[in-house]
Amino acid sequence: MKLSGLLAVFLLLCANRGGFGISHPRPACRYPPSQWCRSLEIAIECKVQKQCMEVNATRPKQAVPPVSVTLYYESLCPACRVFISQQLFPTWTMLQDIMTVTLVPYGNAKEVPSANSPFTCQHGEPECRGNLIEACIIHLTGHSALHIIYCMESAADVLKAAQPCLQLYAPSVSWSSVDSCVKGDLGYRLMHDNAAMTRALNPAHTHVPWVTFNGEYTEENEDKAMSSLFHLVCQLYKGVKPPACTGARVRLDRSFC
Incomplete structure (x- = not known):
């Protein structure tokens, strides 16, 4: 531990x-x-x-940069929820001194020119709302974000867990601020940025979860991450273990x- x-x-x-x-x-x-x-x-x-x-x-004193892990995912994707709860969060809990985590909730969503619903999602409107809530939470809570996202994604109901998870891990951040983000321009801008980041992937993503290490994707690293992210991060870190x-x-x- x-x-x-x-x-x-x-x-x-x-x-x-x-x-x-x-x-x-x-x-x-x-x-x-x-x-x-x-x-x-x-x-x-x-x-x-x-x-x-x-x-x-x-x-350990960091003479070399930490391993940068970026997860492109969807809030209601079953495989994404398993990866976050069984691989990403436990690994980060153990190795946060030598790794950084960036979360990009968007995945296979599509940005569409519509004032009423600017995004469509693989698992329907609830997933779009989940992506938006998580994007706002990530923006507003900083270091506490991964705890909150793990709390939500490992719960029986991701959306219903959002408010109690926020209260547990970031009590200084009010739910009203998250709600304002979700309903306002800030939420749209955050999702637009996530869409742009996802579209810019090279190679283009074909599924989620999609994980990059130090900004790069390889099928070999993805296979290793799905089975043992912990050992992969230890392997990729170039400093003193x-x-x-x-x-x-x-x-x-x-x-x-």
Whole structure:
């Protein structure tokens, strides 16, 4: 498990632990454990500065750029949902120090000259709305976006999960701001940009999920990504491999709750 993942579990146990009639107060923190080390402000609010400093100290120094992974997908495509939930998010959770992820929700949609419905989608109007909601969430939430998209795509109902997933992983971003984006010009511009990015692919995409690595697509890398994205990212990274790739143990300060 990645260091930040271990830290999140460790801190969550400390926050919730009680026993023998003793009640331990939980941190006054609006953010889930996976976000506690995202910034100094959040670490201070959640009272975990020391633990976050330990994790940051053990992260590899990046002398070479991270592996850039770009996913072109559709919000209601079953194969895309499986890839996001079973390959992309777990790999990023373990290897986010050596990889970046860009999400482009559009896929096999078509941009059409119509004021009422400027896009048509492979899985109908609900998918167009899902693509639009996810494009707005990605734009508005930044670092938290992948958590939210994973939460949505792994839920039984992608669209119904959007608001609670946003509230869970980006509590400072209001649903009204997402709704305004979806209904306004910003949402259309974001989808137009995604359409342009998808059309510019070379070679042109023939299906989704379509994954590029450092801006390039090969069928060999796609086959590897579908079966084990984790091992492919470790293989493509040119710097010193992190412990998650090599299986090496990392010793942290032995502090307890």
